[in-house]
Amino acid sequence: MSPTLGGTTCPLAMTDGVARCLELHGPKHIVDLSLPRLIAREPSALWTSGQWMTERSGGSDVSATETRAYPDSDGTWTVKGFKWFSSATDSNITLLLAKTPRSPRVSLFWARVKDENGELNGVRIIRLKDKFGTKSIPTAELELTGMKGAVMIGTEGNGVKAISEVLNITRLHCAFSNISAMKRAFAIVTVFSI
Numbered sequence: 001m002s003p004t005l006g007g008t009t010c011p012l013a014m015t016d017g018v019a020r021c022l023e024l025h026g027p028k029h030i031v032d033l034s035l036p037r038l039i040a041r042e043p044s045a046l047w048t049s050g051q052w053m054t055e056r057s058g059g060s061d062v063s064a065t066e067t068r069a070y071p072d073s074d075g076t077w078t079v080k081g082f083k084w085f086s087s088a089t090d091s092n093i094t095l096l097l098a099k100t101p102r103s104p105r106v107s108l109f110w111a112r113v114k115d116e117n118g119e120l121n122g123v124r125i126i127r128l129k130d131k132f133g134t135k136s137i138p139t140a141e142l143e144l145t146g147m148k149g150a151v152m153i154g155t156e157g158n159g160v161k162a163i164s165e166v167l168n169i170t171r172l173h174c175a176f177s178n179i180s181a182m183k184r185a186f187a188i189v190t191v192f193s194i
Contacts, residue, residue, distance in 0.1 A: 010137050011048045011088040013173030017166035018049035018095055022110070025154040025162045030110050034093060050088030050113070051166050052096040052142070055081070062097060062160055065106050069098040069150060077109060077150040079122070082143050085129070089113075089140040095166060096150075097159045108159035111150040122147035 019038040022031050037047035057064035067081025079098050086094070094113055097106045115121045126141040154162035 009173065009177055011050070011091060013170045014051055014088050014091070014166065015047070015049045016173065017169035018051065018093070020169050021095060021108075021162060021165035022153065024165055025108070026110065027151065027153075030151050030153070034110070037092070047092035048088055050086060050091040050094040051163065052083040052086040052094050053163065054083065054085035056084045062106055063104075065097055065099055067096070067098040067144060069100050069107065069109055069152075071100070072148075076148070077152065079109060079111065079144050079147040079150050082126075082141070084141055086140050086142050087137075089125070089128075089138040089142070095153065095163060096144075097163065098150075100156060103157035105157035106159040107156050108153040108162040109150040110153050111147050115148070121149070 015038050019035060022034055022038070026034070034047065034049075037045060038049060040046040053062065055065055055067065057066070065081075067079060067083065069077040069079045072078055077098075077100075079096065081098060083096065088094075091113055094111055096109055096111065098109055099106055112121050113123065122145050124143040124145050126143055129139040129141070131139060153159075
């Protein structure tokens with residue numbers, strides 16, 4: 001199905017990776033809340049997830065992250081900053097990288113994309129990316145104006161290590177998608193040449 005449903009396979013890959021990341025690094029209350037929804041088979045119960053790492057400075061230098069997370073009195077965090085490339089922008093939840101006041105290294109956070117009223121949770125969409133490929137998936141530049149209720153995943157300052165779980169799973173999905181695209185192309189060429 002991958003060559004036909006690229007708009008579905010990308011968020012499923014992200015969701016699969018986030019489920020594994022939370023399983024390994026998430027606090028129990030977030031795992032209990034999120035994991036059953038991320039692996040649900042019933043569409044009405046299913047959550048999807050994005051991952052928001054990349055900033056204006058570029059993709060590989062996460063030490064230049066400008067996004068900041070500030071602790072709140074209830075144990076959650078408020079996130080402010082800018083994400084230049086957000087995968088699966090319309091997902092239910094996201095994992096994102098931000099620096100805290102206590103560490104120069106980035107930490108990983110879980111957050112709901114929308115609040116309890118269905119409004120964006122401190123997220124302002126600057127623009128959707130004009131891109132090749134999976135145009136059906138909204139990839140956007142986002143300003144985080146005060147994303148509330150974020151929860152740290154893993155330990156402070158170890159965000160890159162924790163989010164690597166997502167990247168490892170999505171790399172496998174990319175490999176499967178490439179193989180399926182080659183199989184589809186071969187099938188088309190074979191039929192065309194008959």
